[in-house]
């Protein structure tokens with residue numbers, strides 16, 4: 001048996017049973033259990049239930065207390081105030097529960113898998129071909145990858161889709177230019193670094209743009225190219241493929257720097273749905289979901305209006321026959337629902353695209369592709385701001401290149417690591433610097449709820465104090481150092497020992513890991529996990545300050561405290577891994 005019933009769940013069960021016994025007409029009533037400062041838990045549900053049953057709350061509370069069995073899990077239960085219940089857990093139950101978590105042979109710390117897992121297709125990390133990646137792409141990648149891992153951890157089947165921007169009119173210009181200057185991208189792909197790949201593309205883009213703006217005949221040829229591309233002309237497609245390949249070299253280098261796994265088969269960009277576009281339009285038109293308006297195929301909505309008060313349609317096909325972003329997304333929905341058999345479609349995309357997704361999802365619902373069993377959610381994220389609180393730009397007012405930011409974070413973090421390092425080699429400093437720097441960037445992004453904007457402030461991100469990944473990584477490394485110093489003395493749970501307050505708080509918090517993961521998964525909210533981990537590290541710090549570990553009073557206490565250190569470390573490690581952040585053994 002790998003999964004462990006949490007103390008919260010056991011207490012909940014006992015109180016719910018006592019409540020049903022005391023007030024049968026309440027049925028499966030919720031005692032509303034919360035962690036509390038006064039006792040370990042407080043149950044707040046009695047008041048409302050008593051009111052509903054026209055009973056005296058204090059009397060009902062006293063009846064519940066008399067029904068609860070104490071001794072094994074519950075040490076003490078008492079009525080407080082107008083009808084609250086305060087519950088204290090036995091020290092033994094806390095230690096035994098943690099021991100069961102540590103003994104989980106799968107290494108999941110007893111975290112159960114979802115009872116009814118489904119299939120989620122998650123659309124994240126979707127940069128655009130032949131373009132630099134910027135901070136917006138950072139957010140989608142970081143949030144998406146964490147949500148993916150959290151969902152997988154709960155047993156959900158997750159299909160990743162990197163919906164890269166690899167289709168559209170600008171490719172006509174690029175392809176035409178490359179066709180006229182055939183050697184501009186010639187090289188053996190394997191030898192090209194990400195940086196070179198991007199500078200090749202950038203050079204080509206600028207040159208093509210210049211010609212496009214100054215040469216009318218080139219412009220005409222470029223426009224014709226788009227038509228050839230969408231019609232599938234083999235030579236044009238081969239040229240287009242060169243751009244995609246060159247861009248992928250660059251994307252992969254950035255994802256590698258981000259310490260993030262992106263797999264080639266999961267990259268299914270806009271072009272991947274080209275064959276479905278005509279049929280998508282036909283289905284929408286035949287069902288009457290979309291109508292022709294001034295030649296274009298449109299879907300109208302009552303509640304979506306432009307600034308002038310007129311309804312804004314979703315344009316599925318333009319009047320010249322061209323398909324845009326909406327047709328692609330609608331086709332992707334059909335693929336994800338009918339071929340990939342998804343129950344949930346998740347889109348980790350900038351909040352500025354919310355109107356687009358609102359219209360696309362509503363269209364798909366009207367068409368019957370989405371319904372009560374298959375639903376789509378945009379995990380809309382806010383904007384990354386500069387220190388001045390305005391959208392993040394360079395001093396020259398240009399968008400900031402993601403790679404430059406990451407390099408700077410790594411530099412800053414390396415400086416912090418070097419300052420603290422006692423016995424680290426240069427090579428180790430470089431490795432830790434990258435793990436700390438990238439961790440800092442990811443954590444800053446994940447620790448605020450996704451829909452909020454946040455300030456990109458590297459000084460704060462790599463600080464050793466406060467709610468940062470560095471603080472968490474140091475807590476982890478400190479534990480590892482204690483475990484190393486313990487030498488032959490092994491961590492070992494000693495349920496017979498009485499616990500101090502600091503040990504109890506730490507233990508009860510570790511027990512809540514499973515519930516936190518479940519909540520973060522259900523709400524697609526990595527920030528809840530980040531907040532949990534920060535509190536874990538803080539509780540560990542107080543424990544460490546108050547309770548000598550290796551110098552504890554008895555050998556049994558040393559073992560039990562080492563055990564607490566060890567489970568804390570494992571929980572930190574697992575939780576950080578779900579955020580995509582490394583926990584180095586030494587710092």
Ligand code: ARG
Pocket residue numbers: 123126127128163164165329332347349
């Ligand atoms: N490539 C787009 C961008 O950079 C994001 C794609 C979002 N996904 C989607 N299915 N539309 O803004």
